[in-house]
Amino acid sequence: QKEVEQDPGPLSVPEGAIVSLNCTYSNSAFQYFMWYRQYSRKGPELLMYTYSSGNKEDGRFTAQVDKSSKYISLFIRDSQPSDSATYLCAMRENSGGSNYKLTFGKGTLLTVNP
Amino acid sequence: NAGVTQTPKFRILKIGQSMTLQCTQDMNHNYMYWYRQDPGMGLKLIYYSVGAGITDKGEVPNGYNVSRSTTEDFPLRLELAAPSQTSVYFCASSYSDEQFFGPGTRLTVL
Numbered sequence: 001q002k003e004v005e006q007d008p009g010p011l012s013v014p015e016g017a018i019v020s021l022n023c024t025y026s027n028s029a030f031q032y033f034m035w036y037r038q039y040s041r042k043g044p045e046l047l048m049y050t051y052s053s054g055n056k057e058d059g060r061f062t063a064q065v066d067k068s069s070k071y072i073s074l075f076i077r078d079s080q081p082s083d084s085a086t087y088l089c090a091m092r093e094n095s096g097g098s099n100y101k102l103t104f105g106k107g108t109l110l111t112v113n114p
Numbered sequence: 115n116a117g118v119t120q121t122p123k124f125r126i127l128k129i130g131q132s133m134t135l136q137c138t139q140d141m142n143h144n145y146m147y148w149y150r151q152d153p154g155m156g157l158k159l160i161y162y163s164v165g166a167g168i169t170d171k172g173e174v175p176n177g178y179n180v181s182r183s184t185t186e187d188f189p190l191r192l193e194l195a196a197p198s199q200t201s202v203y204f205c206a207s208s209y210s211d212e213q214f215f216g217p218g219t220r221l222t223v224l
Contacts, residue, residue: 008154032211043118043204043215044157088156092211099164100145100208101172106156 003027006089006105015114019076023089023105026070030091030103033065035074038086038107047087048074079112086110115140118216120205126222127195135190135219137205145208146188147172148180150201151218157204163188195223 006023013019021035032051036044048063050056050072056063064073072091076083089105121136139146144165149157159172163182177199179191188207192199200223206213 006156034211041218043206043217044213045215046212049211099162099170100211100213101147101159101162102211102213104157106154 004089004091004103004105007108008106010109010111012111012113013079015079015081015112017079017112019079019083019110019112021074021076021087021089021108021110023072023091024070025072025091027091027093027103028067028070029093030070031094032092033063033072034090034092034102035061035063036088036090036104038088040085044088081112081114084111117141118205118207118214120203120216120219122219123217124220126224127192128224129195129197131195132191132193133195133221135192135203135205135221137188137190137216138186139188139205139207139214140186141207141209141214142185143207143209143214144185145213146182147206147208147213148178148188148190149204149206150174150199151204152201160190160203192221197223199223 035048037047038044053067060077062075086107088107090102147162148160161180163169203219205216
């Protein structure tokens with residue numbers, strides 16, 4: 001079993017739809033969870049960052065972490081064509097900040113159609 | 115600030131050739147990383163560095179070498195290019211969990 005599993009999609013939705021993106025993981029040492037967004041032919045950029053179980057909201061984006069189920073989600077409300085990108089989940093063990101090495105999922109390609 | 119810059123943007127190599135991918139950051143970050151990204155495969159860590167003079171292997175280091183003589187620069191060396199090294203290479207830097215990525219180098223080995 002891979003450390004981080006993420007459905008690569010592709011996922012195609014109409015503008016205004018609610019989008020749900022998910023990752024599961026097997027390493028219980030993962031303590032820090034992130035979502036990166038990558039536009040076509042660009043480098044990834046950090047979108048959301050969470051530490052504890054629960055929800056974190058930022059505008060139209062909500063990140064959810066369930067450590068007991070080893071499951072994280074990213075919800076996008078009122079999706080826009082500008083949200084079309086690849087979304088990568090990433091996570092890190094609590095290594096005391098010695099290297100900040102991240103383990104990435106494969107990424108989900110999202111297209112929001114006008 | 116330019117952030118993280120990478121050169122070249124594109125390169126075609128013949129099997130057995132060598133090349134160096136350049137990476138420079140101007141944010142004074144201690145941590146720097148090299149990833150490769152293959153279609154549908156996410157980002158795989160090749161090498162990383164926690165500061166000048168300190169480097170360590172990531173998940174897929176075979177066929178690559180790195181050095182970190184300054185805080186700003188973290189070049190990646192391919193000694194004997196193979197078709198399996200055809201990929202997009204991203205350099206990143208950070209001072210915490212937020213990694214800042216460069217625009218990538220698209221490498222094809224024929």
